[in-house]
Amino acid sequence: MADAETVRLCTQVVHSHFGPLTTNIATALLHRGRLSFPQLLRYTRLKPRTVRAAILVLVQHNLLWHAQTEEEGEVLEFNTTECLKRMRFGRYVWLVENMFGNAAAEIVQLVLDHGKLRPLDIISQLSIYDPKNTSVYSQALYKLVSESYLKPSTLLSHQSPRDKRIKYEAEERAKLTGFPTARELREAKEVAEARLKREEEEAERVGLKPKPKDQLNHRSSKKKVAEEVVDDDVYFRVNLDKFDVHIRNKLIETAVEERFNRYAVVVMRATLKATESKQKSLSDARSDPCSTNAIVMHIPDDEDLSAGLASNSKKPSNASLVRQYLGLMASADNPTPAGRAASFLSHSDNKVYVEFDIISRRLRRRVLESVARERHGEDAVRIIRLLLDVGKMDEKQVAKVAMMANKDVRPLLSAMSSDCLISTQEIAKSTDHNPTRTFYLWHVDLDRAYSTLLSSLYKTLFNISARRQAEQEEPEIRAVLAKCERTDVAQDEKLLTRRERELLSEWKRRREKLSVLEMRVEEAVFILRDFAPGRNSDE
Amino acid sequence: MSSRKLSADELKLHQAALAAHDKILAVKDAEKVVPDAAARTAAINFLLGTGMLKVIASAGGVTAFRAVAKNEMDIKKDMAPEEAMVLSHVQASGNEGIWTKHLKAKTELHQTVIDRCLKSLVQKQLVKSIKAVRHPTRKIYMLAHLEPSVELTGGPWYTDNELDAEFIKLLSSACLHYIRDRSFPKQNRKRVSPNQIRLYAIGAAPSYPSAQQIQLFLSKSKITETELGVEHVEMLLRVLELDGEIEKV
Numbered sequence: 001m002a003d004a005e006t007v008r009l010c011t012q013v014v015h016s017h018f019g020p021l022t023t024n025i026a027t028a029l030l031h032r033g034r035l036s037f038p039q040l041l042r043y044t045r046l047k048p049r050t051v052r053a054a055i056l057v058l059v060q061h062n063l064l065w066h067a068q069t070e071e072e073g074e075v076l077e078f079n080t081t082e083c084l085k086r087m088r089f090g091r092y093v094w095l096v097e098n099m100f101g102n103a104a105a106e107i108v109q110l111v112l113d114h115g116k117l118r119p120l121d122i123i124s125q126l127s128i129y130d131p132k133n134t135s136v137y138s139q140a141l142y143k144l145v146s147e148s149y150l151k152p153s154t155l156l157s158h159q160s161p162r163d164k165r166i167k168y169e170a171e172e173r174a175k176l177t178g179f180p181t182a183r184e185l186r187e188a189k190e191v192a193e194a195r196l197k198r199e200e201e202e203a204e205r206v207g208l209k210p211k212p213k214d215q216l217n218h219r220s221s222k223k224k225v226a227e228e229v230v231d232d233d234v235y236f237r238v239n240l241d242k243f244d245v246h247i248r249n250k251l252i253e254t255a256v257e258e259r260f261n262r263y264a265v266v267v268m269r270a271t272l273k274a275t276e277s278k279q280k281s282l283s284d285a286r287s288d289p290c291s292t293n294a295i296v297m298h299i300p301d302d303e304d305l306s307a308g309l310a311s312n313s314k315k316p317s318n319a320s321l322v323r324q325y326l327g328l329m330a331s332a333d334n335p336t337p338a339g340r341a342a343s344f345l346s347h348s349d350n351k352v353y354v355e356f357d358i359i360s361r362r363l364r365r366r367v368l369e370s371v372a373r374e375r376h377g378e379d380a381v382r383i384i385r386l387l388l389d390v391g392k393m394d395e396k397q398v399a400k401v402a403m404m405a406n407k408d409v410r411p412l413l414s415a416m417s418s419d420c421l422i423s424t425q426e427i428a429k430s431t432d433h434n435p436t437r438t439f440y441l442w443h444v445d446l447d448r449a450y451s452t453l454l455s456s457l458y459k460t461l462f463n464i465s466a467r468r469q470a471e472q473e474e475p476e477i478r479a480v481l482a483k484c485e486r487t488d489v490a491q492d493e494k495l496l497t498r499r500e501r502e503l504l505s506e507w508k509r510r511r512e513k514l515s516v517l518e519m520r521v522e523e524a525v526f527i528l529r530d531f532a533p534g535r536n537s538d539e
Numbered sequence: 540m541s542s543r544k545l546s547a548d549e550l551k552l553h554q555a556a557l558a559a560h561d562k563i564l565a566v567k568d569a570e571k572v573v574p575d576a577a578a579r580t581a582a583i584n585f586l587l588g589t590g591m592l593k594v595i596a597s598a599g600g601v602t603a604f605r606a607v608a609k610n611e612m613d614i615k616k617d618m619a620p621e622e623a624m625v626l627s628h629v630q631a632s633g634n635e636g637i638w639t640k641h642l643k644a645k646t647e648l649h650q651t652v653i654d655r656c657l658k659s660l661v662q663k664q665l666v667k668s669i670k671a672v673r674h675p676t677r678k679i680y681m682l683a684h685l686e687p688s689v690e691l692t693g694g695p696w697y698t699d700n701e702l703d704a705e706f707i708k709l710l711s712s713a714c715l716h717y718i719r720d721r722s723f724p725k726q727n728r729k730r731v732s733p734n735q736i737r738l739y740a741i742g743a744a745p746s747y748p749s750a751q752q753i754q755l756f757l758s759k760s761k762i763t764e765t766e767l768g769v770e771h772v773e774m775l776l777r778v779l780e781l782d783g784e785i786e787k788v
Contacts, residue, residue, distance in 0.1 A: 261736050309740045310724030324740045333741045334788050342786065369783075378782070385781045403778050405702040 005458040007031060010083045012465055014063070017086060021046070022054045026063070029078040034067060034160070036075045061115035062153075062237060065160035077160045084529075085240050087461070087522060092243045096149065099246075103133070103140040108149070108238055116153040116237040148280065151239040152231075156200055164199075168192035241281040248282055248531050251523070252359055256344060260328060263308030267325040268344065270298035271354060282356075282530055289351035296322050326352060360531045367524050368449055372421055379404060380412055384421065384444060392425055392441040413442055420452035454528045457521055464518045468511060477507050548573050548582040553591055556606030563595065565603045621648055625656040629666050629680050634688045636669055636681035672697050695765040710762065711775050715784050717756050721748055747788055750776060 007030040015023040028043040029035055035043065041051055055076065058064040065077040089112050097105035106126055111117050117125075119141060127134045144150045172188035173180065180188075249272045256268045272279075274290040274297075296319050299305070305321040316324075330346055331339035341362065346353050365388065372380040382402050387393060393401075399409040416422045427439040471477065480500045489495045496504070545553065555572045556564035564572075573579040583604065586592040592604045618626070624646050629637055643653055657680060660666045667683045671691045681687065696702055722744075724737050739745075748756075754772040757763070779785045 261738060264738075308737055310737050310743055327741045328738065333744065334786065336787065338787055381783075382778070382781045385783065389781070401774075401777065402781060403696065403702070403707050403774060405704065408704075 003455055005455040005462065006080055006084075009458045009462045010078070010080055012462055013083055013086050014058075016465065016469075018054075018057060018061075021050060022057055025051060025054045025058065026078060026083075029064075029076060030080075034075040034077040036072045040076065059158065062157070064158075066158055067160040067163050069163070077162075082240075084458075084525075087518075088240075088243075088247075088526075091247070091519075092238065092240070095243055095246050096144075100140060100143060103136050104144055104149075107137065107141055107144060111150065111236060111238050116235040118235055119232050122236075145236065147242075147277065148239055149242050150236040151242075153235040153237040154200075157237075161196055161200075164196055165192055168195050244282050244526070244530055245276070245279045247526060248356075249276070249279075251363065251527065251531070252344070252354070255359065255363060256329065259342075259344075260325075261308045263303070263305050264325050264329060266299060266303050266305065267295065267322055268329065268354075270295045270322075271326075271345065271352060273298045275354070282532075285355075285357040286346070287354040287356065289353055291350055292319060292323055292326065292352065295326075295352065356531075360527070363527045363531065364446075364450060367527050368421065368444075368446075368453065371453055372416065375419060376412060376416055379408065380416055380421075383409070383412060383416070387422060387442055387444045388446075392443040394439060394441055398442065417442070421449050423448060450528050454525065457525050457528070460521050461518065461525070464514055464521065468514050471507060471510055471514075476503060480504050480507075546582065546585075548578050549586055552579075552582055553586060553606055556592065556604055559606075562606045563603050564592075564606065569604065619656070621646075621652055622656045622660060624648070625653060626660060626665060629660075630682060632681060634681060634685045634691075636671070636679040636687065636691060638674075639678045639680070642680070695767055695771055706763070707775070707778070710757065710767075711779055713757065713760065713762055714753055714772070714775055715779055717753060718748055718779075718785055721745065 007027075010030055011023055011027050014026040024044050024046065025040060028040060032039075032043065037051070037055075040055075041048055044051060046054075055064060059066075062082050063079050065079055067075050067077055069075055093105050093109050093112070096108045103126075107122055110122055110125055114121075119138075122141060123134055123137050126137050141150070169189055169192040172191050173185070176184055176188065249269075252272065253265050253268055257265045271290065272287075274294040275287045278288045299318070299322065305318065305325070306316065309321065309324055326345060326347060327333070329344040331343040333339075334342070341358065343355060344359055346355055369381050369384060372384050379402070382404075383398060386398060386402055395409060395413060396406065398404075398413070399406045402409070413422065417424060421444070422442055423445040425441045425443055426433075427441060428434070429437040429439065472481070480496070480503050483489055483496065483500065484504070493501070551572055552564070552569060555568065556562055559568065569579060569583065573582060583592065586604075587594065591607050593607060595603050595605050625642065625648075628642055628645055631637075639653065639657070643650060646653065648656075657666065657668075661668065664683050666680045669679050669681060669687050669691060671677060671679055671687075673690075679691070696707060698706065722739075724739055724743075750769050750772045753776070754767060754769050757767055757772065776785065776787075780787055
């Protein structure tokens with residue numbers, strides 16, 4: 001079950017992508033949790049035919065999970081994560097275009113449009129107008145599949161993972177003897193999670209198996225029938241996780257640029273690139289190791305790294321410069337816990353790791369701080385950082401250490417706690433829990449703060465697209481847009497009057513502003529929801 | 540109170556007491572000044588009678604006498620006994636001051652009496668009312684010529700009993716400038732975009748400033764008249780650290 005803001009946003013996404021009928025079903029599922037087909041019929045009050053068609057559409061687009069339960073038979077469940085990621089589709093296509101060119105972008109776009117497709121369908125769809133380009137497309141397709149930007153859609157990916165997780169967890173728990181401790185419970189959860197993941201990976205490998213063998217055969221025999229390289233019987237879908245990896249890496253680069261300089265970014269980009277092929281999902285706490293030499297190889301030749309460093313040795317080699325930058329980013333000159341928390345990398349005997357966990361923690365903290373700054377000013381940030389630093393603290397202590405007047409601190413604290421940014425902990429001096437004889441300690445409950453922030457960000461996203469909708473439905477704009485649809489107008493823009501053109505450009509400008517805003521909010525959502533190694537993304 | 544002149548012995552005793560540390564004359568010392576027991580007792584009795592000496596029981600149970608200076612005596616001479624009592628309590632509190640409520644408890648006088656006494660004492664400029672930073676609503680009295688303790692004024696960060704945020708901001712920005720100057724190497728060109736600034740390589744960085752150095756800089760730069768200790772500078776640096784401007788190495 002999702003909370004109100006998530007439900008609203010999901011409903012809107014489904015509405016704008018699939019239309020009102022499907023929305024009806026999505027709403028019922030979102031509000032009431034998993035439902036069986038007859039229940040769905042009753043709640044939506046639609047014809048069975050319609051409902052069935054809508055369910056097919058949603059399943060095709062990976063938005064619905066099946067689950068087999070003993071009491072109710074087959075039930076359907078809505079996949080909110082997948083739904084919210086639909087807002088990023090434009091970005092994914094853009095990323096692919098930058099990396100692999102137009103053909104790959106078209107493939108990804110097509111697959112995104114259809115949910116999942118077989119290779120043959122993809123190729124035939126794309127080469128309708130241009131039969132000569134078949135080989136280009138199949139090469140691009142092969143590239144996408146082999147680097148796991150497209151992944152096979154399996155039976156398992158349509159089943160809700162929740163039942164299995166609960167089952168595996170119960171199995172693990174049954175193994176424990178006596179009263180389980182919190183730590184044992186957590187470990188049981190992790191084991192169950194790992195088992196689930198392993199199963200999923202195995203299932204996906206099955207879909208890919210014939211591919212490398214085929215590929216080798218065809219290369220050696222010089223028969224270039226690229227369609228056969230990728231397994232034709234498998235339906236492929238877009239591997240959103242892999243694309244999220246790129247979004248994350250971009251974010252890390254931006255963070256490095258803010259902390260250090262442009263040249264450090266070059267080194268960081270090279271480091272990320274060196275391990276990119278092995279970064280499959282966002283859940284890794286740190287990257288695979290890579291050597292300094294590998295990093296040096298990924299640095300473009302025309303970069304002058306020495307421009308960004310003031311060192312005392314003259315004419316250092318590129319490798320030693322890279323090592324210097326790596327040292328900086330690993331906070332090697334600051335061995336305190338504060339220094340470690342500010343690091344991007346860690347290195348031990350010539351192996352470099354990118355510390356995703358530390359970076360993500362810092363980025364999430366930064367989102368929290370920027371929200372506090374936005375809503376309550378610079379002083380609030382100071383208080384939050386203080387509380388994060390020391391844990392729990394009395395109001396008077398806060399005022400003293402942060403060097404602020406008592407009368408300023410008090411309203412700030414209560415305002416922030418009403419925004420759920422900070423929380424109180426009561427410690428009663430006597431057993432009767434009399435409020436006058438109680439200490440109130442302030443602290444930051446990060447999980448609570450983040451989830452509140454996330455739901456308010458969802459609200460913002462909803463409002464942005466509602467606004468866009470409203471802008472579009474203004475009578476004047478609607479008239480102009482309708483006129484633009486006409487074929488003669490589409491060919492010759494001069495048929496529009498000056499006023500109409502002005503209206504149109506004004507509307508486009510507003511829409512662009514909204515899109516930029518949406519992208520920024522989406523970035524914050526990404527940091528809070530997706531970029532959290534070690535945490536399950538759909539919980 | 541008799542108005543006769545002091546005898547030689549009495550004068551000697553009084554002056555010895557005045558000259559002594561804290562104006563306190565122990566019984567033993569009195570023996571040295573006037574060896575004759577009967578004469579000494581008579582002299583002390585007379586001095587006590589005129590109020591020029593006061594009996595004090597010190598910690599070890601040893602009795603001592605405190606000399607009262609001539610002018611101090613003049614003040615007290617035409618004072619009501621309640622006023623004298625209130626004054627003595629205010630005096631005893633030193634530079635910490637005493638809260639009127641505590642005064643009331645100690646003297647066991649009625650509130651209106653205490654108010655009247657304090658009013659007349661303030662008029663005579665013997666005591667003054669001060670405000671403590673920690674308890675802004677309390678009325679606290681202390682002797683007029685004393686400076687309130689750090690406890691009451693709250694140290695250098697308080698001006699007129701309020702936290703001087705502007706002052707703190709000024710000082711911390713000065714500290715930040717000082718540290719920033721020493722954390723980055725000289726830039727090649729005058730104007731560089733913020734993502735192209737040069738950084739120190741790990742081995743090449745000079746030693747970063749310590750709290751002592753910053754304190755020295757602040758006191759030399761004459762930004763403020765206020766004397767700042769190292770602990771005050773450390774407070775400032777902690778705030779900068781919380782603001783995310785600097786890092787502790």
